Amino acid sequence: MATPIESPSTTVAETDVTDDPEAVTPPTDDLTSDERALLVDNLRYVLDGRWRATRDLVRESADRSDLLPDPSRTLDEARTRILAEMRELAQNGFAAAGFAADHGGSGDVGASITAIEMLGYADLSLMVKAGVQWGLFGGAVENLGTARHHDRYVTAIINLDLLGCFAMTETGHGSNVQALETTATYDAATEEFVIDSPTPSARKDYIGGAAEHAQVAAVFAQLITGGPGEEPSSRGVHCFVVPIRDENGDDLPGVTTSDCGYKGGLAGVDNGRITFDQVRVPAENLLNRYADVEADGTYTSPIENPNRRFFTMLGTLIRGRVSVAATAGAAGRKALTLATRYGLVRKQFEAPEGTDEIVVMDYLAHQRKLLPLIAKSYAIACAQNELTSELHEVQSGSAGSGPDGRPADDSDAGRQRQLESDAAGLKAYATWHASHTINVCREACGGAGYLDENQLSIMRGDIDVFTTFEGDNTVLTQLVGKELLSAYADDVQGLSTAGWVRFVVGMARDVVVEKTAARQVVQTLLEGSDEDTEKSNLTNRGTQIRLFRNREDHLIRTCAQRLRVALDDGNDAFEVFNNAQDHLLKVGRARTERVVLEAFIQAINDCDSRSAAEVLGKVCDLFVYSALESDLSWFLMHRQVSVERAKAIRRGVNELCTELRPHARSLVDAFGVPEELLGAAMLSNG
Amino acid sequence: MATPIESPSTTVAETDVTDDPEAVTPPTDDLTSDERALLVDNLRYVLDGRWRATRDLVRESADRSDLLPDPSRTLDEARTRILAEMRELAQNGFAAAGFAADHGGSGDVGASITAIEMLGYADLSLMVKAGVQWGLFGGAVENLGTARHHDRYVTAIINLDLLGCFAMTETGHGSNVQALETTATYDAATEEFVIDSPTPSARKDYIGGAAEHAQVAAVFAQLITGGPGEEPSSRGVHCFVVPIRDENGDDLPGVTTSDCGYKGGLAGVDNGRITFDQVRVPAENLLNRYADVEADGTYTSPIENPNRRFFTMLGTLIRGRVSVAATAGAAGRKALTLATRYGLVRKQFEAPEGTDEIVVMDYLAHQRKLLPLIAKSYAIACAQNELTSELHEVQSGSAGSGPDGRPADDSDAGRQRQLESDAAGLKAYATWHASHTINVCREACGGAGYLDENQLSIMRGDIDVFTTFEGDNTVLTQLVGKELLSAYADDVQGLSTAGWVRFVVGMARDVVVEKTAARQVVQTLLEGSDEDTEKSNLTNRGTQIRLFRNREDHLIRTCAQRLRVALDDGNDAFEVFNNAQDHLLKVGRARTERVVLEAFIQAINDCDSRSAAEVLGKVCDLFVYSALESDLSWFLMHRQVSVERAKAIRRGVNELCTELRPHARSLVDAFGVPEELLGAAMLSNG
Incomplete structure (x- = not known):
């Protein structure tokens, strides 16, 4: 994948010159405005991924403040308004991509999901309403129906003749x-x-x-x-x-x-x-x-x-889950853009010398609130791009099902199964992250954050249900753990928890720790790092992967062992499961976080711009350091990091925050939220 | 303090018999319904604290579903309604307690704060509106004004002739x-x-x-x-x-x-x-x-x-801050009552044998979501009772100010200063807890939790701003840390952060670790425990206190040292401060958590009912274990707990959840939320 021409896009540069709140404060980084615009462009290129053209189309058409939620609307008015917006989308051919060409669509699953994701920058109600019509309802007809249904319904679904x-x-x-x-x-x-x-x-x-x-x-x-x-x-x-x-x-x-x-x-x-x-x-x-x-x-x-x-049948419907994860990512990025921009204009408490007060983004505590969340958002965006892409491949038929509706062969079945597990894991990981992020952003903006005119409070209410709809996050995380422990065995699905325990316990031990083959870049990085993670520098990418992989492997192995021992001791299988439920959930989380990290590393590896890759490298470090920090007790307890290294990790988060502080504005600009959708009085009030 | 008569209150018993959702599932504890009612009464007696009579009065008058927020109201209607409810409160003499008898009130500060807290069970808008009128505005007139203001305004403020x-x-x-x-x-x-x-x-x-x-x-x-x-x-x-x-x-x-x-x-x-x-x-x-x-x-x-x-001047206004902390506690308790009751009727996924599904509260993951939050709510309620009581004492004059408005003597000044710091710490600790708790409760109730008819979603929106109004939580937590490090020195207030650093660095080293004298029960427990915490059982109360105290002391000492070293190295004082800001915040949090634990222990110590004290002991253990678990990396890094003990702590949380599961309903019933204020369709839908 190549990055775009190495010259600044004039549109972006102009926007920044007229509108950059940092312009009123002394510049905090050494980049010229052209260099900064170029950096933003290149970062955005990485984040935008394979369907960047779709993203730009939606950006262009959605750069309208009238698409923002308006809290003064009654319930009726809000519903009517969203339906009208959806009709407008339909008129512009928004929905065709989600349906096969021979059913009346244009057959670009990835573009369809990406377009829905981008609605998350405007109004989450619109995204959900569109997702229900075209993703869930339309997806059911498309994927569970046959020709008689496609002929009768699909066009009407696309153009909203049928709701x-x-x-x-x-x-x-x-x-x-x-x-x-x-x-x-x-x-x-x-x-x-x-x-x-x-x-x-x-x-x-x-x-x-x-x-x-x-x-x-x-x-x-x-x-x-x-x-x-x-x-x-x-x-x-x-x-x-x-x-x-x-x-x-x-x-x-x-x-x-x-x-x-x-x-x-x-x-x-x-x-x-x-x-x-x-x-x-x-x-x-x-x-x-x-x-x-x-x-x-x-x-x-x-x-x-x-x-x-x-x-x-259920498996064909994961498009909804993937869209929800993707949109949560977008919502989190928008919240971070609002909060970061406010953090760069809002001042509080006097500087040590002089009368001017300090921009709140210069406080470590404020950086620690926002920058690790920005870093995690980058990582998640890259993982989401991969997930969307994989879904596209699987549902576009290259890895699709045979004429009888069953997967064409076992490898395809395995790929589908893997996709479902990854979608479950990322949906939980990304929506919890989004909900937490919007909450932190609201708090970081104080009273201003609580006013609907600044959007964050509305977004907080809207995002809330994302953690429990399209699959409850706890149940989904558990699903990831269960799949790993039972090595995606077909006969496990539908078993009661007790039945599942008996299955896992009866499995050959080595199957349990089997994992999908590492991608090339990960393999190379692993080979270039010391097996003893303590011996390598913690910014070594291979070491980072190793720490995440070791955690996952260790958790899977010990969870299986724990189940085995407990059942051997003659305990009731449900109790055995229940007592290990937190362990199983941890397996699911660790797995997803490892997948997210590797996707981020892949994206950085594919980035041709040296300056962007350098910044992304720091962002990746911050993601890793803060992920390690938030699970530090596990790494310490299982002697995966030493006490000295643990202290270095805490210090490292602080240092990375300081290093990335000058790029704060560029990092959120790269999210590419259309300017009109960032309407917030607090950004002009200061 | 004596507990009430050791016989079940018939009212409570009757309510439970007709309305207990557990009645439809096999009983999970061994208590008779009379024993359970008695336990609930005795737990409530402890939680209700010194102003229990006030609590019961408000409970009685607020047991009306028409006091609940109604999302169908327009903004105008909602405001009008709350004002009307406030006028009703005024008519019933609600506000007199907050003002001195010779100003036209009845002079019971503690009762006044407790009454406002109890409004948190009904509608947080009402609490805030009442808090503004009587606590903030009224408090300013009462505490910053003199006779000419008291004569002219106080009666009108109490009876709402003056808004x-x-x-x-x-x-x-x-x-x-x-x-x-x-x-x-x-x-x-x-x-x-x-x-x-x-x-x-x-x-x-x-x-x-x-x-x-x-x-x-x-x-x-x-x-x-x-x-x-x-x-x-x-x-x-x-x-x-x-x-x-x-x-x-x-x-x-x-x-x-x-x-x-x-x-x-x-x-x-x-x-x-x-x-x-x-x-x-x-x-x-x-x-x-x-x-x-x-x-x-x-x-x-x-x-x-x-x-x-x-x-x-500012210090006299802490009543608002104390009320906000108290109300957040109440809101969290109400959310936990709703979610726990739902968790006891909601079933999902089949039991291993038989066709019946499992009550979600029986899943460890669900217990782990709710029970540690219930435990923390107990601890916070006890600390809040102490804080309210201390505020009452200080503002009732026994420890009040002299005729010139200055504290009567240095010890009173110290007490006021300590009160302000404790109020800041608990406000941050309790409101973050409440916001997090309501969010978790919402998620624990899935789609039902998102519907306003079940209240949690409304409460989530209402509580949100509690973390940043009446003092931003980050700023308040930092204040606690700063006060500790500078030993409440008078000349520190108003210094810039850089000035503060220079002050702390210049202080005598031993002043820094000085702390308020331990209360008797804590002293006794400490003496009865091994100084080497690893040698005592972790359920030993003295060991628990020691772990919390050691953390606090260690953090204070090392933070001071860090500042000193950094400044000695010739760094800019603001940078020195900023680089240590996360450390300073950790000092504040650790301090508050220690204060909360000791207050809880005091309350258990004062409880005369053996069965209630026993349950409270388990609750306290769960509070301690989960507090240690969430900060485990710190304890490990600073070798305050061994790896073996760390693992025991994780296991211990699970075990305590299992042990407390049979008491889940009793624990939330003891919060004493009036039944009519628990209106939620999900509790009858199942």
């Missing part, structure tokens, strides 16, 4: 999707499915679009059918297209929708509830890519194992 | 109050002060009440005056009563108010801005307890040193 919602979660079941209670019973007499909510807890809940706008729902329900002479039985969760509203917006017969009302944020998204009372839909409304019901009620599926079938 | 606001913060200055820009220039010709905002950044900002309701403002401004033949000069920040609105609510001549508009929460509080253009007020409007201006412009004050004068 849909994604009715998976129920009042009683969120994380445990296999236990959903809604039923879809096949009636051979009429060749229909009867959709029903048998209990109060079967009510579909928190469904974006269900309160007002959605005309149809992709309903996840237990499919109940039997062939001739066969007792009807449940075949597990499948997805059905169910109309819920007529043209006037009234509930169709048997459908009862209601409104979730006010929420902690995302005012523009009309979350609602749906219950079904024996609602009949034609048999063809079953999204039948992975399973079908013949006219006589006979159930067929190319995937025999019900658990495998279920998880294959 | 005021507290106009300290400016757009340009929050933490650095000494640098406020608003001026109050004395005009001897008319015997008036001229209040003026000379610059845009002098605008009063974020002022609760300024947007709509306040008729007058307590304005903090630089007093400029000179006696006959003397050049007028600034005498530092003083406080003035300035009318801002007429009877119609219109701005008075020269006053311009505006509205801060929508915020991240606290919808019922009308925060606004005020600028003054040469506004004239009579000389008597100077709150002149600590300084006065004679008719001819001569400035007089019983406190000669301007810094000391300024900090003495």
Whole structure:
């Protein structure tokens, strides 16, 4: 990958000259304004990744302050406004990329996700609403449906002639999707499915679009059918297209929708509830890519194992999860841009000599609040780019499924599985980071940060639910750990926790620590570093990777061992699992952090600009040092770092903050948040 | 202190029988319902502390769901509603306790703060609005004014005939109050002060009440005056009563108010801005307890040193800070009650055997989310009770100031100074805890937690600003550290950071580590424990105290040493300070945590119920273990715990979670949040 022409983009340079708050304070770095603009361009090139053209298109079209959330809107007004914005997006062809060319789209999954991510710079309600329509609902039709659904629905979904919602979660079941209670019973007499909510807890809940706008729902329900002479039985969760509203917006017969009302944020998204009372839909409304019901009620599926079938279906839907992770990254970057810019104009307490007060960004405590979060945001952005790219590859067919809907071969199945685990891990890691970051940014701006006119408080409310929707972060992190410990074994999915423990304990010991092959750059760096991490300099990239890898390996090994010993001692398998749950979660976190680091290193390695790579190297060091610092007790307890090195790590964070302080503005400028979306009174009030 | 009669309160028992969600699941502890009710009563007795009668009064009158925030209200409606609720409080004599009997109140400072704290169970907007009127504005008149102000204003403040606001913060200055820009220039010709905002950044900002309701403002401004033949000069920040609105609510001549508009929460509080253009007020409007201006412009004050004068004035205003800390504690306890109750009804994922799913509170990861926060909330509640009590003593005159406004003697001055530092430390510690806790509780309730109908999302928005108003938490934590390092020396206040460094470095070394004498129970426990902490069991209370004290002492000593060495090396004093800022903050946090632990231990020691004391002992252990766990790297790096002990601490947190799990419901019931204020649809939906 090549960086752009090594000359400053004039647009960026001009913006900076007229608008740079640092211009009013003595310059704190040695770069000329041209050099700085060039640095920003090159940093942005790295961050923007493969779909940088898409990013620039969205930047250009979204550079409008009227896209920002307006807290004075009523709930109704906010919802209406977001729908209007979505229609505008549709008119501009925003959604086509997410659907295959032969279904009526333009077939660029990566561009589709990147475009949705960029909405995170404008309004998270818009992103969620768009994500529901095109990512979740559209994605279900696209990935679980067949030609009859694609022909009938996809164009209408793209241009918003058909508004849909994604009715998976129920009042009683969120994380445990296999236990959903809604039923879809096949009636051979009429060749229909009867959709029903048998209990109060079967009510579909928190469904974006269900309160007002959605005309149809992709309903996840237990499919109940039997062939001739066969007792009807449940075949597990499948997805059905169910109309819920007529043209006037009234509930169709048997459908009862209601409104979730006010929420902690995302005012523009009309979350609602749906219950079904024996609602009949034609048999063809079953999204039948992975399973079908013949006219006589006979159930067929190319995937025999019900658990495998279920998880294959779910697996095609990870686009939503990937988009959520990506958008959280964008939201965090925007918050850091606002807080850093404020930190560069806000002064408080007099300088030691003279009457002028000190810019708060010059305080170590303030640097320590913001700079490590900026560093982590860089690392996450690079990992996100890789994840989006991998999803693109897998879903674009090169590593796709065979004609029967099953992965073409085992290596593809493994790749899909790996992708799902990486998506789960990064979704949790990135959304927790975003939620924490926006909170810290709000605090770093004091009272100003609490005023909606400065956006951070709105973003804080909006981002909050990202940590628990599209997969609860704790459950997802645990999933990563479970996959690692059971070496992605197929038969593990769908096992109870106790069953999973028994499986892991029965596994061959060495399978457990197997890992995906290291990429070339990582291999090279590892080879160039001492196996004894204490002997290498801590800024040695190979040593950094080694520390992260050693932690992951150690945690996996000891977790497996712990389960084995506990079960051998005759303990109840659930208790064995439960007592090790924090250990398992730590496995998941350590794994994801290692993946994030290696992606960041790859991106730096691919960067052709020496000055940008140099700054990125410092940013990477700060990411590593602060990651080590926040888990220092583990490294010390497991003698992975010495006490002396631990102290050096704490000092190192401070030193790196000081070194990166002059680049603070450049680092956030490189995020490329459109200027109009950074409207905040505090940035002009000082 | 005696606990109440050792028999269950029937009210509590009845509530539990009809309403206990645990009733539908197999009982997880061995207590009968009577025993449980008694335990809850006794735990509550400890938590309620000295002003338990006040707590019960507020509980009784606030047990109304109509007091809960209603997100469907417009900003106007929310403000109007809160004002109406405040008028109701006033009618019921809510505010009298905060004012001296001879000023028109009933003179019970502790009761006044406790009552405000209890509003945190209902609506944080109400607490803030009440806190502004009676705590901040009323407190300024009460504590900075003299008879002429008390006679004229106090009754009207109590009964809301006069609505005021507290106009300290400016757009340009929050933490650095000494640098406020608003001026109050004395005009001897008319015997008036001229209040003026000379610059845009002098605008009063974020002022609760300024947007709509306040008729007058307590304005903090630089007093400029000179006696006959003397050049007028600034005498530092003083406080003035300035009318801002007429009877119609219109701005008075020269006053311009505006509205801060929508915020991240606290919808019922009308925060606004005020600028003054040469506004004239009579000389008597100077709150002149600590300084006065004679008719001819001569400035007089019983406190000669301007810094000391300024900090003495500020010091009398800590009631607001103490109330904010107290209320944050209440809000955190309410959130934990909601999340714990939900965790006891919400099930997810099947049990290993059988078809029933597992109550999420039975997962270790869920216990680890909530139980350590419950434990910390207990500890903080005990520390808060002590702080409120100490404030009561100091402000009730037994340790009060002499007739000239100065502390009666040096020991009283020291006590006041200590109180201010403790209030700063606990405010930061408790509000960060509350903000974090409410966030974790929201996440622990998943999608349900995000719906306003379940309150947590509203509380999350409301609590957010508590970490930065009434003193930014980082600045306050630093203040604690600075006070410790400079041994509360009087001449340090008002020094620049660089000046402070030079002072500390010049101090006698042993003064630095001096600490307030240990209380008896702590002394006894220390004597009964081994000086080598590794040799004692970690559940030994003396060992726990020793670990916390050793950390504090070590941090203070090494911080002083670090400053000394760095300055000796000829470095710039501000840089020396800045490089050690994280160290200094750590001093502040460690100190506060030690104070919190000792207060908790004191409360357990005072508890007469054996069963309650036993449970509290476990709770205290969990507080200690998780506090140690979250700072484990420090303890390891400084060889205060061994690697083996560190591992035992991690294990210990898990084990204590398991041990306390059966008491989860009792622990939150003991918080005594009125049942009607726990309205949350998720608790009935399951």
